[in-house]
Amino acid sequence: MAYRKDLKDSYSPLLFLASLGAGGAMVSMYMFLMFMVPHKGRPLAIYDDWLAAFSTGHVAYKIMIPIVLLGILVFAYIHVRTLIWNIVEYRKFRASVAYDGFVKSNNGIQLMAIPLTLAMTMNGGFIAGATFVPGLWSLSEYLLPAALVGFGIIGYFALKIFSNFMVNALVHGHFDCERNNSLAQMLSVFSLAMVGVGFSAAAAMSHIKATSAVGYIGASFFFAAVIIFGTIKLVLGFRSMMSNGVNQETTPTLWIVIPILTVLGIGLFRMTKGLEHNFGAHVEPASLFALLTSLMAIQAVFGLIGYAIMKKVGYFERFVSGPDKSPGSLALICPGIAAVVMANFFINWGLVGTEVVGKFSIAYFILYLPVIWLQIKTYLVMFKLLSKLLLEDKDAHIAGAASAS
Incomplete structure (x- = not known):
């Protein structure tokens, strides 16, 4: 089936989350290469590493690597395809x-979903390039400064949208606190965090001090904004929900804290590695264990609260399995993907790094069972929502396009 066309007034920028989710799915597939394929001397697994592992003839690599590579390609295609579709439809919506x-x-x-998705494109593109392009890593010290410029442009775009919104709200007072009975406003914080984690890549991966320092400074700026405005918007959202009850259509936003914390955690992890590689700092495995455990604990709290509320209001039966359509339902994808990515870091850097669990031990693979289950479950939900919201259906109409309040 073809993608829907000419949505105009019924279009919602939240549909960019379809592309964002596919990009995140691509990253979650890459985690298997990142943590299970040896890549000594490099911060990530590249083309040469998985090829060497596959060539060893080990049956596990023979099975895993082709599946992972195919998954990355499929999700990369969906990401780019839905990104182009969204840009075309957004331009028509902007003229309406x-x-x-x-x-x-x-x-x-x-509108913050746009720079959020573009930042994911940059992050995912770097991973795809390293995975499939032979010799690309040898150019990393040239590519990382270029990436900093790219994230700088996206960050400027994000700050412009965010500052315009905040200035208008604070000067003219048009912000409707009564209708802010969800965490939909946290989308802006998620966008700023995604830009920050992009900067942190250069901080961690470059061995040129100037490049690493610029990445560290850029990441620090955007993460500072995440902490400040995340706290404000979290309090305002819960204040409105406690007073007016939750907006049933936007209950998935209760889970938006999960991907924000994953992105923030990866960014902080990268920044510590940058300090270690380039500035003589020493990071103890116990410190990383404490950081990752704390972030996962907060994620678990929001995961349980969000699930309980969505079950109470019948969200899944209505907007996932049922006939009702809402662009906001795409916000269900990122939390699942983010939890999978964070679990990979927790298992490998938190538990294996502190020698609580042995690498490739029975306990190691048992820990991965719920992670893989969640990964598959999230992919199935993503495909269902993409089909429901983006593919052509002459008899359907997206209800509640302006669902973030």
Whole structure:
């Protein structure tokens, strides 16, 4: 089936989350190469590493590597395809009469989904390039400064959208706190965090001090914004929900803290590695264990609260399995993907790094069972929502396009 066309007034920038989710799925597939394929002397597994592992003839690598590579290619295609579709439809929406009113409402924050997705494109593109392009890593010290420029441009775009929204809200007071009964406003924080983690890659991977320092400074700036505005928007959202009850259509936003913490955790991890590689700092495995455990504990709390509320209001039966359509349902994808990625870091850097669990031991693979289950479950939900919201259906209409309040 073809993708839907000419949505115009019924379009929502939240549909960019379809592309974002596919990009995240690509990263989650790469985690198997990252942590199970040897890549001594490099911070990530590249083309040469998986090829060498596959050539050893070990049956596990013979099975795993082709599946992972195929998964990365499939999700990369979906990411790019849905990104192009969204850009085309967004341009039509921007020319519509509904756009001005949309930007001035609470829903205007949905525009932050655009730089969020573009930052994911940069992060995913780097992974795909390292995985499939022979010899690309040898150019890393040239590519990382270019990536800093790219993230700088995306970051400027994100800050411009965010500052315009905040200035208009604070100067004109148009922000409707009564309708802010969800965590939809945290989308802006997620976007800033994704830019920050992009900067942190250069901080960790470059062995040129200047490049690493610029990456560290850029990541610090955006993570500072994440902490400040994340706290503000979290309090405002829960204040409104406690007073007015949760907006049933936007209950998936209760899980948005999960991907924010994953991105923040990876960024902080990278920044510590950058300090270790380039500035003489020493990072104890116990410190990484404490950081990752704390972040996963917070994720678990929000995961349980969000699930309980969504079950109570019948969200899954209505917007996932049922007939109702909402672009906001795409917000279900990123938390699952983010939990999978964080679990990979926790198992390998948290438990294996502190020698609590042995690498490739029975306990190691048992720990991966729920992770793989969640990964598959999230992929199935993603494919269902992509089919439901993006593919052509002449008899369907997306309800509640302006769902973030």
